[in-house]
Amino acid sequence: MARAGRLIAPHGHDSLDKTDAALESSSRGLRVLAVSFAVLMVTAAVQAVIVVRSGSVALLGDTLHNVADALTAVPLAIAFSVGRRAATRRFTYGYGRAEDLAGIVIVLIIAATAGLAGYEAVNRLVDPRDISAVGWVAAAGVVGFLGNEWVARYRIKVGREIGSAALVADGLHARTDGFTSLAVLLGAGGSALGFPLADPIVGLLITVAICFVLRDAAREIYHRLMDAVDPGLVDQAEAVLRTVGGVRRVGSVRLRWIGHALHAEVEILVGHDLTLLQAHALAVEAEHRLIHEMPRLRAATVHTDPYDPSGADHHAPLNSHRIT
Known part of the structure; x- marks a missing residue:
């Protein structure tokens, strides 16, 4: 993949x-x-x-x-x-x-x-x-x-x-x-x-x-x-991720409360021609922005996907395993 x-x-x-x-x-x-x-x-x-x-x-x-x-x-x-x-x-x-x-x-x-x-x-x-x-x-x-x-x-x-x-x-x-x-x-x-x-x-x-x-x-x-959160928090996280230079698009954003702390799992789409180090740097910056701009957020896991203009599905091998 x-x-x-x-x-x-x-x-x-x-x-x-x-x-x-x-x-x-x-x-x-x-x-x-x-x-x-x-x-x-x-x-x-x-x-x-x-x-x-x-x-x-x-x-x-x-x-x-x-x-x-x-x-x-x-x-x-x-x-x-x-x-x-x-x-x-x-x-x-x-x-x-x-x-x-x-x-x-x-x-x-x-x-x-x-x-x-x-x-x-x-x-x-x-x-x-x-x-x-x-x-x-x-x-x-x-x-x-x-x-x-x-x-x-x-x-x-x-x-x-x-x-x-x-x-x-x-x-x-x-x-x-x-x-x-x-x-x-x-x-x-x-x-x-x-x-x-x-x-x-x-x-x-x-x-x-x-x-x-x-x-x-x-x-x-x-x-x-049931891991429900205020939809406004999801909107806020998406807005923060869009401010990160190099993020082409924001994918899924999942938030959950664990006690009185918020945890996030997010996907961002970045240029498909970036090196691993460049993509990693974008993930670091995305996590940095989320932690600093969402006060109750304690930790974030950032997953990067390539933004490919050709429209190729880079997750095809996983499609049959995903619950829709």
Whole structure:
């Protein structure tokens, strides 16, 4: 097969820089998870005390949700730690996929939370009871909102800075939890006005909100497991490759997330009369541009094909082996 060959262009100082950046981003992620875990557990503890005193199932649902949100930090922290391990001959891409496994655990935790909160709310609808300490219940709802909103901002900010979609999604989850905490105020207000069913009704509404979060989280994890990426990233990679002098055409571009790092496999068409060294130099430049202009990209494999004006198919021997 007439071709310049499969050219994997290692880029020495960038590889080292990217590895250091990856370790630092994992360390920052671990710090965020530790701090947010502490904040949410304190928030949930304050709410739990008031749940025992008041008997509010709306507040119980919100408390359980906050506990679940805090617990999602545990599998994520494990995943960040495992993801820092170096690649091996068995795990040749490293351990970044541990974040996706953590995502599955998070989805299961959210599902269990929805089921428990819904069960308690239905029980209270069947057997309605007045709640006490209405003022404290309302205060607990405000505490839940403030705790979740602080955690949401912290997770989203750092998640975007280090390129962790899992951390950003967890931050958005916390923000949703904050608004469900405010819903507790409605239940407390209804009970104060002599409508005891307001509390379990709000509890059911919180359960529905949790189910929406569950749907979004499950969809996000499904996309990651299926190697889905934002099409805009593919457009960006193609645009970068077109700026490389000597690239006649851009072929296929494949991107995948491995943890919070992006990896690329691309094909470029170069002049068919180039020497091997010249084609290799173009592959090096293409990888160099991709790594520098796509901040979340950690590694790229660049494959060069000859651009032949005669239209010859230099991959003909492989055609019968390709899946169409």
